[in-house]
Structure formats: C-alpha cells, structure tokens
Amino acid sequence: QVQLVESGGGVVQPGGSLRLSCAASGVTFSSYTMHWVRQAPGKGLEWVAVISYDGGFEYYADSVQGRFTISRDNSKNTLFLQMNSLRTEDTAVYYCAREFSAFDFWGQGTLVTVSS
C-alpha cells in the first residue's frame, strides 16, 4: 500500500523559511519522479516543482523559481521542499505526489500559512 505523508507545515512570517518533508512507504521510492503541488484555500491546484527519480533534473513553476528548492533522499525514502523568502500568496496546502505517467498517488497534504 503506497503511502505519502507530508510534514513540516505551519505558520511563518513573510520573508521566512520552511522545509517540508514527504515520507514514502510501500513503494520503491527511488524509481519514481516526484512532485510538489499546492492548493491555496478555496482555490485550484497549482503545480510547484518536480524532481526526477535520481535527482538528475528539477523544474519549478515561475511563481517559486529561485525561492523554493526540491530535493530527495532516496536512502530515507523522503522528498523535501525548502521554501525561502515566503510570501503571503504561498499560503496553501502542499501535497507531494508520485508520477507514474501522471500524478497517481498523493499525500494528505500539509498546510503552510504565511502571515504576519
């Protein structure tokens, strides 16, 4: 049974930083490309970033390019999202998702609130 569990969300002031984690189980984590996708309150889904199975490539949405960094530790079956220079518009539930042709497994999400 594939499980993805996000953690690390919370309340942070504008300009601050947070590091999100996504722990994977029941899956050969190192075989899959992984994503972060976010959803602002009452809004639609917004793709954030992707990292290949071996960390060989990363791509980012324009809205987070230069501020967020996606990474992974395949030895610990864990995906990360380092978020710096946070803005109020980054407030959202952040989901990690596995890619198998598309986003086939999702975690339950972790809420990030950027507010003063």
Added chain:
Amino acid sequence: QTGLTQPPSVSKDLRQTATLTCTGNRNNVGNQGAAWLQQHQGHPPKLLSYRNNNRPSGISERFSASRSGNTASLTITGLQPDDEADYYCSAWDSSLSVWMFGGGTKLTVL
C-alpha cells in the same frame, strides 16, 4: 505560465452524462494529452485517467477520456451523487518544461 482552460462549473441530472473539457495548446494537451483528477472537498485529488484514456486500477469505466486536437474531454456516464466534486485536467508543457493544471470544473449532480 498560462494554464489550461476549464469551464468553472457544470450541472447535470442524476443518471445523465456529463462531458468536461480542457483546452490547451500544441505544446501540452495537443502533445502528450491530459490527465484528469477528481477532488472531493477536504480530500487530496485522485487520478481518474492519464494520457487521454488510460484508467488506473479501480477507476470505474463510467469515466472515459479523449482528446481532439488541443482539447481534452472527460465523459462521466450514469452520474451518481458521489460524482459531485471538482475535476482538474493536467498536462506537461514540453515548451515551458512545466506541468500545468486547469482551473478546475465544479460538477454538480442535481
């Protein structure tokens, strides 16, 4: 990054058929097709189909997807109350090297 275009809402009667659309361009929907996801309030999205009409295990045959040019469609037959949800399309844009989501369609089953 211009996203994919979906109608904000669709309403259909119970047991009827709903067709949801998603319009992109030749670099995304028109290239590798679209995936469709369903999201119930308070829950993470669930994949319904990928690359136009491949269904993951456990997804009902009532959900079928297709593509014509730069527009992808999701058809849901025999609408049930539980089909009332938000539906999103998604596609990789090969020109921009980004994944895109549509704005979502809220399906109401009357």
